[in-house]
Amino acid sequence: MSTYVYCITRSGDAGPLPEDLTGVGDPPLPVRQLEQDGLTAVVSDCPGRLRPKRRDLLAHQRVLTEVGRKSAALPMRFGSIAEADDDVRDVLREHADSYRQKLQQLDGRVEYNIKAVHQQEAVLHHVLARNADLRARAEANRRAGGGTYEERLQFGELVAAAVRECETEDAEAVRRALEPAAEGVRVGPESTGWFVNLSFLVTQADAERLLTAVRRLTDELPHLELRVNGPLPPYSFTDA
Amino acid sequence: MSVVPAQQSGGAGGTSGLYDVLELVLDRGLVIDAFVRVSLVGIEILKVDVRVVVASVDTYLRFAEACNRLDLEAGPHRSPGLPDLVGEITEGGAEHGARGKTKGALSGAAQAVSDAIHRTPGEGESRGRGTAASRRKKEETE
Incomplete structure (x- = not known):
């Protein structure tokens, strides 16, 4: 046995x-x-x-x-x-x-795992709002009744690139905002399910500090959806 | 924007919590060379797509379509007007009007995953929203 x-x-x-x-x-x-x-x-x-x-x-x-x-x-x-x-x-x-x-x-430490995804409509609005060229193309397509297949494809590709750029920036922003509240940070496994997957090691007493930072961050970046899981066994910190 | 409340119970009780930490249970934790590890061959638990960007023709067309529907002048949820919106962003402020209301396709996908996890054996087929990947996952994790 x-x-x-x-x-x-x-x-x-x-x-x-x-x-x-x-x-x-x-x-x-x-x-x-x-x-x-x-x-x-x-x-x-x-x-x-x-x-x-x-x-x-x-x-x-x-x-x-x-x-x-x-x-x-x-x-x-x-x-x-x-x-x-x-x-x-x-x-x-x-x-x-x-x-x-x-x-x-x-x-006395626990792990909090935090994942982020973009909400589609909100992030599209976000990237269009800060990119005049994309806005102009969207307007032109709309006036043309949606645009041709080629136009839509080309426009969509540009939007996808802008969203990906936004992911990179937001991933950095998430880490920057939450890292100071934790004793340790580990990057979780990658997947198409999220663009941020970070685990934080905190003392039980400091957990509230981390959660406060999470709340502040979601106020600042409303197009993000943050999924917080914890307290967890310190799965990601056994190599500490 | 939304924050899923932390599971103060420790996340041990519910399967909804399990999905969110599945990759930690399977991919993190201490590994000891002298011990054998159960085979994970064939498991595709991580292939659940709820992310906005996956580069493909389908995605591009979906984005173009979604952008056509966006009301750029009014904003999707409130009516800050585009100039105001741009101004707020330039100042580093937040556009609170978009909060909490724009889940759409994304939360639909997440819900399908959650349905798959919650489904108990023998409950019948999923409700038609699960992707092939989530169905595979469901079968593997039951």
Whole structure:
């Protein structure tokens, strides 16, 4: 039976786990603790055929959140599996100093993830408002009943370039506005789903400062939509 | 503009929160060489397109169309008038008239994603708004 690993904590920090805490698997498997050299790994048995299903992703997140509520925890990436409990203990023994150091750095800290997208109508209005040439073309097309296919294509391409330029500027503005409120910043994975994906490490006490900066920013850049998620386990700062 | 409220509960309870942090759960967090990682082959969770700019003929035509519909004189939501609007921007001020009302296609796409995530197994097909990518994702994350 292989062992699924959720996170690593300092022994004694977390105390006993809630009795009903369950992890991955269907039915969900009970979560338990493995102790070694003053560190505790939070683990469960690993189901036979683990896949990144919604149920299991949520279970992973739930265990991290529950453990992180009471103590500093180093979150593992989803799907980290050891051959057996003893292999987990070996890893704790081997890397004890480094894990202890990371846990100290993350103690009392949480992650906030912030993504930004443009609202289409608002950003189009924004780029047209500051570009006289685009405005003139839009007017000309409109007078011509929308313009020919070629004209529309050419105009749309220019608008797309202007919007992309606006993305670059706004991405920089977001980082500049929020960075001072955080101890650490990491760039999240890129995707077509957003043009800003930043994670911020803050002490629990400083979270309000970050959220205030977010509110100020959205007042300044009304064509932005900011999606704030947190407090989260410090997924992006395990290399801290 | 809108700010999705921070999930003070820790984001553990709801699947709506899961979508927004999926890439962190799958792509961040400590990796230990001695451990095996579950295979993510075939997962396309990140291919959900809710972004304004994706360069393609379709996008260009969509932009041209949307710009034709924009009322440049009046502004889309309030009536600052274009000269005022330009003036405000030049002064570094904000055009508050556009706030919160211009979601349109974007939030539609986000909603489709959210629908996909919320759909429970056996609930039947999605409501026709999900893209192929979000349907794939939905299948993978269930």
